[in-house]
Amino acid sequence: MNSNYRICGAALALLAASAMSAQAAEKVSFGTNWLAQAEHGGYYQAVADGTYAACGLDVTIVPGGPQVSGRPLLLAGKLDFYMGGNLLQAFDAVQQNIPLKIVAATFQKEPQVVMSHPGQGLDKWEDLKNADQYIIGDEGAQSFLQWMITEYGFDPAKRVPYTYNTAPFLANPKSIQQGYVTSEPFAVEKEGGFKPNLFLLADYGFSTYATTIETMDKTITERPDVVQCFVDGSAKGWYNYLYGDNKTANEMIKKDNPDITDEQIAFSIDKMKEFGIVDSGDSEKLGIGAMTDEHIQSFYDKMVKAKVVPAGLDIKKSYTLQFVNKGVGLDLKK
Incomplete structure (x- = not known):
C-alpha cells in the first residue's frame, strides 16, 4: 500500500475517533451557590482548558445568585452536581434523610473571617470579644458565632444583624464584622x-x-x-487556575457576571493563596479536594459541643472518600 494512503487512513481513523469521542461526551450540569467569581475559578478553568472534556464530560456551569436556590435543583435532578457551602449543610441533609453526599472539598478552609479596625484595641483574636458590637448575619449567628461563644466566650448580646452593607462597620471603629476573606475586605479597603x-x-x-x-x-x-471525572477535572482546574494561565477562565467569569472587575478577581485569587483556602493542609499531599474522616469528625464534635447540630448523627452518610485523596493534579502545581 502506498505510504500516502497509510497516512491518510491513519488521519481518517484519528478524525473518526475524535468524532466518536465528541459524540460520547456526557452532558453534565454544575450549579454554583453564588454569582460567578474567582472563588469558582477552578471549575471555569476546567471548562476553558478542556480538562473536563478530556475525560468525557461536557460541563455546563449554572451560576447561582440571590434569586437562585441550587440545592432544590439538585434534588429534583435538574443539576448533576452542586457547590455546597460547608459541612453543616451536609450534616443537615443527613438529619433530613436527604440522599446526597459530598464527594470533594474544594476549599480546605472556609473563607469566613472576622474583620476589625486596626489600632482600636482589637488587633488580636482574644481582643475581639471586647468589641462594642458583632455585625454578623442570621446564618452566622446560628453557626460560627455559637462556636465563638462556646470556645472563646464571645457575648451573644453584642450581635447585630449584618445586612451585607459595610457602612455600619466603617462607622463604628469599635465593631467587628463577618466577611469572606476574598470579598468584604476588598470593599472595606475601597x-x-x-x-x-x-x-x-x-x-x-x-x-x-x-x-x-x-x-x-x-x-x-x-x-x-x-x-470521578468531575472531581478529578475540578482538582486539575483549580491547580491550573491558581498556578497557571487563568485569563480565559476569568473572561468566562466576567461574561457570567459582568459586574465583577479584574481588580476584584485579582484580590480574591491573592487572598485564596495567602490564606491557603484551596491548597493547604491535607491537599498538599493528597491533592485539591482532599477530605479525611478525622477532620470531618473533629468539626462535627465541635458543632455538637456548640449546640449547632444534634449529637448522634451518622455523619458518614454526609460524604464519601471514594473519589478524592489520590494526588490528582499535584504534578500541575508550580
Missing part, C-alpha cells in the same frame, strides 16, 4: 480607605471544609465514572 485586620475563623478552630462538591447518592451508584 470604601473605608484602610486595610482591616483579618481573622480567618479556620485558623482559630472553625475547621469546616467549604465549597464542597455535592451529588445525589444515585449518581454515585449509577455513574461513578462521571463523578
Whole structure:
C-alpha cells in the first residue's frame, strides 16, 4: 500500500475517533451557590482548558445568585452536581434523610473571617470579644458565632444583624464584622480607605471544609465514572487556575457576571493563596479536594459541643472518600 494512503487512513481513523469521542461526551450540569467569581475559578478553568472534556464530560456551569436556590435543583435532578457551602449543610441533609453526599472539598478552609479596625484595641483574636458590637448575619449567628461563644466566650448580646452593607462597620471603629476573606475586605479597603485586620475563623478552630462538591447518592451508584471525572477535572482546574494561565477562565467569569472587575478577581485569587483556602493542609499531599474522616469528625464534635447540630448523627452518610485523596493534579502545581 502506498505510504500516502497509510497516512491518510491513519488521519481518517484519528478524525473518526475524535468524532466518536465528541459524540460520547456526557452532558453534565454544575450549579454554583453564588454569582460567578474567582472563588469558582477552578471549575471555569476546567471548562476553558478542556480538562473536563478530556475525560468525557461536557460541563455546563449554572451560576447561582440571590434569586437562585441550587440545592432544590439538585434534588429534583435538574443539576448533576452542586457547590455546597460547608459541612453543616451536609450534616443537615443527613438529619433530613436527604440522599446526597459530598464527594470533594474544594476549599480546605472556609473563607469566613472576622474583620476589625486596626489600632482600636482589637488587633488580636482574644481582643475581639471586647468589641462594642458583632455585625454578623442570621446564618452566622446560628453557626460560627455559637462556636465563638462556646470556645472563646464571645457575648451573644453584642450581635447585630449584618445586612451585607459595610457602612455600619466603617462607622463604628469599635465593631467587628463577618466577611469572606476574598470579598468584604476588598470593599472595606475601597470604601473605608484602610486595610482591616483579618481573622480567618479556620485558623482559630472553625475547621469546616467549604465549597464542597455535592451529588445525589444515585449518581454515585449509577455513574461513578462521571463523578470521578468531575472531581478529578475540578482538582486539575483549580491547580491550573491558581498556578497557571487563568485569563480565559476569568473572561468566562466576567461574561457570567459582568459586574465583577479584574481588580476584584485579582484580590480574591491573592487572598485564596495567602490564606491557603484551596491548597493547604491535607491537599498538599493528597491533592485539591482532599477530605479525611478525622477532620470531618473533629468539626462535627465541635458543632455538637456548640449546640449547632444534634449529637448522634451518622455523619458518614454526609460524604464519601471514594473519589478524592489520590494526588490528582499535584504534578500541575508550580
